[in-house]
Each structure stands twice: as structure tokens, then as C-alpha cells.
Amino acid sequence: MSKVSYYTEEGLKKLRDELNHLKDVERPKASQAIADARDKGDLSENAEYDAAKEAQGMLEMRISKLEETVANARIIDESQLDTSKVLVHSTVKIKNLTNNAEMNYKLVAQSEADLKSGKISVDSPIGKGLLGKEVGEVAEIEVPNGTVKFKIIEISRD
Numbered sequence: 001m002s003k004v005s006y007y008t009e010e011g012l013k014k015l016r017d018e019l020n021h022l023k024d025v026e027r028p029k030a031s032q033a034i035a036d037a038r039d040k041g042d043l044s045e046n047a048e049y050d051a052a053k054e055a056q057g058m059l060e061m062r063i064s065k066l067e068e069t070v071a072n073a074r075i076i077d078e079s080q081l082d083t084s085k086v087l088v089h090s091t092v093k094i095k096n097l098t099n100n101a102e103m104n105y106k107l108v109a110q111s112e113a114d115l116k117s118g119k120i121s122v123d124s125p126i127g128k129g130l131l132g133k134e135v136g137e138v139a140e141i142e143v144p145n146g147t148v149k150f151k152i153i154e155i156s157r158d
Helices: 009-038 049-073 125-130
Strands: 004-005 073-075 089-097 102-110 119-121 137-141 148-158
Touching: 004 009, 009 049, 009 073, 049 073, 102 125, 119 125, 125 137, 125 148
Parallel strands: 004 073, 102 119
Antiparallel strands: 089 102, 089 148, 137 148
16 A cells, blocks of 8 residues: 655655656666676676676666655645644744754655755654644654653744
């Protein structure tokens, strides 16, 4: 059973571009590498051939996974989303009640997550803990070294 994921138009375009690159550029390179290795003689002791076949297998697996992701992707219309609750594509300002640090995160699909740019996955422990919460609520999130409490300060859309 496939899992539906929600993306921005930009995020889905990046996935499609990567898929097209793998199919149109990397796949022919992998085939050529196998052909070049095959031309070098005895395949039973040809490490270059084995490596090229393994690389091709990994590439085909990545292509297959991306095709499935793109097929099950849905573009989310952010203008239609409720801003009273934390949802996918919400930008959330939270306050750690332990150390009073404030952070801003945007909740995105797993493949769009990038902590450096403040995008966390809705499948991460913090993402799961924040989903469905409203401004003023406290989310108690289990992390490896205990429970952390985050107060929802603000919810917005980009």
C-alpha cells in the first residue's frame, strides 16, 4: 500500500526533475559503464563489470522509489489550509519550555525536510507532536533523552 505525501509545487518539481535526470542521464551512463566493462573480457573475474551492475541496480531502485513517490504525491493548496491548527506546510513558532528557546519550523513531507532551512518532516517526532495543535497549546514530545514540552506561539502559512 502506497502512502500519499503532500508537496508544494516547488518540492514536487524538484522530485520530477531528479527523476528525469536519473532516467535521461544517469541510466544511459550506467548502461555504457556495463558495456565498457563487458568489452574488457572474462566476466567471471571482472570486478569493474560487477561494480557497474551493482551501481545500475542501485540506480534502478532509486528510480523505482522516486516513481512511486511522484505517483502518490499530491500538491497542497496552502491558501485553503486552516491556520488555527498545525498542519502539513504550516510554519510554526514554538517555545521550548525547558530552556525558553524559540524556534521556527515549517512542517513538510519527508523528502522535502531540511533542518538547515528550518523544514522538518511531519514524520519526525517533533513534527508528529506538533500536528493538530493550536496556538497556546503545549506539545509534549518524546525524544531520546526524555520528554520535551513545546508551547505553540504562532502558526502561519508562507
